[in-house]
Amino acid sequence: MASTNTIRILDGNTFVVSEDTGDIEATPSEPTGLFSLDTRFLSKWVLTINGERLNALSFDDLQYYEARFFLVPGMATHYIDAKLSVIRERAVGGSFREQLVILNHDEKPVDLEIRIDAGSDFADLFQVKDEILNKKGEIYSEVEANCLRLGYRRGNFVRETSIVSSAPARYDRDGFAFSIHLEPNEQWNTRIDVETIAVGPGGRDLRLGVGTRNVERLALQHDLEKWIADAPKLNSQHEALAETYQRSLVDLAALRFSPLSLGGATLPAAGLPWFMTMFGRDSILTCLQTLPFTPALSKTTLRILASLQGTRFDDFRDEDPGRILHEMRYGETAAFEEQPHSPYYGSVDATPLFLILLDEYERWSGDVALVKELEQESRAALRWIDEYADLVGTGYIWYERRNTDTGLENQCWKDSWDSISYSDGKLPPFPRATCEVQGYAYDAKTRAARLAREFWGDPAYADQLEQEAAKLKERFNRDFWVEDGEYFALALDPDGRQCDVLSSNIGHLLWSGIVSHERAEKIAQHLVGPRLFSGWGVRTLAEGEIRYNPIGYHNGTIWPFDNSFIAWGLRRYGFPEEAAVIASGILDAATYFSGRLPEAFGGYQRDLTKFPVEYPTACSPQAWSTGTPLLLLRTMLGLEPHEGHLSVDPRLPVGMGRIEVLDIPGRWGRVDAFARGRLEVHNLVD
Amino acid sequence: MDATTRFFEEIDRREYEPRLAKTAGTMRVDLQEGPHTMHWFLRIDHGRISVSRENQEADTVIGTSPGLFEDIAAGREHGIAAVLRGDMTVAGDPRLFVQVERTFPGNPDARGPRRKFGQEVR
DSSP: OOOTTOEEEEETTEEEEEOTTSOEEOBTTBOOEEEETTEEEESEEEEEETTEEEEEEEEEEEETTEEEEEEEESOTTSOOOOSEEEEEEEEEESEEEEEEEEEEOSSSOEEEEEEEEEEOOOOBHHHHHHTOOOOSSEEEEEEETTEEEEEEEETTEEEEEEEEESSOOEEETTEEEEEEEEOTTOEEEEEEEEEEEEEOGGGOBTTTTSSOTTOOHHHHHHHHHHHHHHSOEEEESOHHHHHHHHHHHHHHHHHEEOOTTTTTOOEEOOBTTTBOSOBHHHHHHHHHHHTTTOTHHHHHHHHHHHHTOOOSOBTTTTBOTTOOOOBOOOSHHHHTTSSOOSSBOOOSSHHHHHHHHHHHHHHHHOOHHHHHHTHHHHHHHHHIIIIISOSSSSSSOOBOOSOTTTSOSOOSSSOSTTSSOOTTSOOOOSSBEEHHHHHHHHHHHHHHHHHHHHTSSOHHHHHHHHHHHHHHHHHHHHHSEETTTTEEOSEEOTTSOEEOOOBTHHHHHHHHTOSOHHHHHHHHHHHTSTTTBOSSSBBSBOTTSTTOOTTOTTTTOBOHHHHHHHHHHHHHTTOHHHHHHHHHHHHHHHHTTTTOOOSOBOOOOHHHHSSOOBOTTOOSSBHHHHSHHHHHHHHHHTOEEETTEEEOOOOEEGGGOEEEEEEEEETTEEEEEEEEEEEOOHHHHO | OOHHHHHHHHHHHHOBOGGGTTOEEEEEEEEEETTEEEEEEEEEETTEEEEEOOOOOOSEEEEEOHHHHHHHHTTSSOHHHHHHHTSSEEEEOHHHHHHHHTTSOOOTTOOOOBOTTSSBOO
16 A cells, blocks of 8 residues: 555546655555556656655645645655755646746756656556556657657557647657756746556557546635535534544545446445545445445436346456446456456445435435336346345345455455454355344335335335344344344354354444344443454454454454444444444544544554554545544434434434534425534443 | 347247336347448337337447346446446446346346255255
């Protein structure tokens, strides 16, 4: 992963990751570059003046789509006696543009040889991520009179980078150069346009007609201002909370992604840098988190995922009729079917989560038309749960990949290879049924029953779904309950044996409502108990388990998004204090990251490290981490749509002071929510 | 009969395709081989479909070889991957293509999900 001194700017799925000088020198371990359509279009972009590299005095990442670098000649180890200043200002918006300004502060005129070395390896993002680099096609570089064209060709698959400078330049195969003369106090500048082109036969770009190419800076700025203006306002005595809220809104704007085929509609992409694409699970969970604040995302996400719902059996893509997609990619490995993401369907939670989002969205928005529009897709999703996901025939959602080469082994949110285990540390065989997915299925059926009864005019189907949900709940509470530990098992193996570790997944069960009432208190105690709760948040796996590791990706780290759903679940079952404990721990952690929560941080005890330790390869910003503070706000304020109104039932920790959230949009128009911190949460933890 | 003809004739005969119920527009498929181009023309009106061989202007125009389209119509090749690869082109509104692509058959050799203990799920 890019180290912390890299600068990232992005727009949709075009983004630039560079050093703090603005230079790009990609190596397998330094994944910098200009990326678009899951392909690296520049792997080298190095500025020199008279053969010398430049040194960064400072940089500003002005907005998510633009950055400015102030540079002087010479390296940092030398005494800097700058007679020259160099300003590099860059933006992405479909393409990549860089404005280069050079100022002569000397009393004498200077002659300068300015050069930018440019090159590209056209690596697929998967190759960068997994460090596989042996291209099957041919890389070329063509010099034209006013342009340098870098390209890659494999059959009809052609990707090109075209580089054009506004000031006349001498182009060669490895870059371009200028010889300039500057009088005292004179300045020189040029604008460099870098276009990323996916060339189809006939020279057409794949993306034509999408409407997101070459968005000018000003348009991006207006769009961002409108985005912020449309969202509710947060007033808080708690300054860090206000900062976190603002950061989340801006990052959500940055992560909006417009799929190629869908005419400019946006949904949240999963995260920078590896996941700037649509993911069923991540997009849906982010929408659920942000619904009270940015409801428009939910509508487009539901529509887009519905339009790409599975329709046939495809073993390579793990596609079944009715299944909601996992991940879409546009790069070379997807194109040549070396990876299955065109799209890939290997997730078992996206399908029930799709139904949950549709119902939750209607409860907030009153958008009955969308519920009617997506009836057919909803029914297909429900059929998938019963007909194709029950691989053992015991009434649960199971997973076992059919694509054994490049498919995902674990098709739940904890998707690393070793995330599901027994308490002796051994990994179970397949198929596997993880607990939280059964909760989602229960919730999906319960909510779909409401939709069927109220909007689809099918009360018989509603009754059937409710009966199925009730039976699932009964079965689940019998089969997954770990008697001696008094919690729910992480998963079942195909013989029905429990993966009997204590994990954060039990919090999602509260959110889904599948936990029988008498067991909820025990689950709540575990969640804020010492084995799971670190002081910052709930660990993915409890301390004391054999596979527990405070920096194990899904075996001990703390995931902010996970915690936000756990807090929501605690409130659902009437544990507002426990919810507030988790909310305030995670929001405290956010202050160490300037309001931008990472994907995950270490599960170390809070009083041991004093600050949250960021997981080394975490993506940032990441959509569902960005959505986390918004869901925590909703949870603490007790915002709940209720019979056409918004009910507010705040339970805030004392340290939060007074919070106002103004203009919360929904079927009620816009309403305000006010709250004051009154809960003494520390008593609970100690 | 080849799979391409069968695909178009079948959707024409069905008259209504629920997976295209939210789709309206016209799509032309140009299958080019040497100097010859064969055309298929689809008019989609919220699930109702009519197919002809006319060479008319359309909202979306798909271009590829008859051989590749034959493989797609038979489920042996995948439409979206083919577009990403540049072996098939989409001009005009890509949404229509993505929706029609969902109606192509799956791979005839696909196993589908199977129950652990013998019986097939599909």
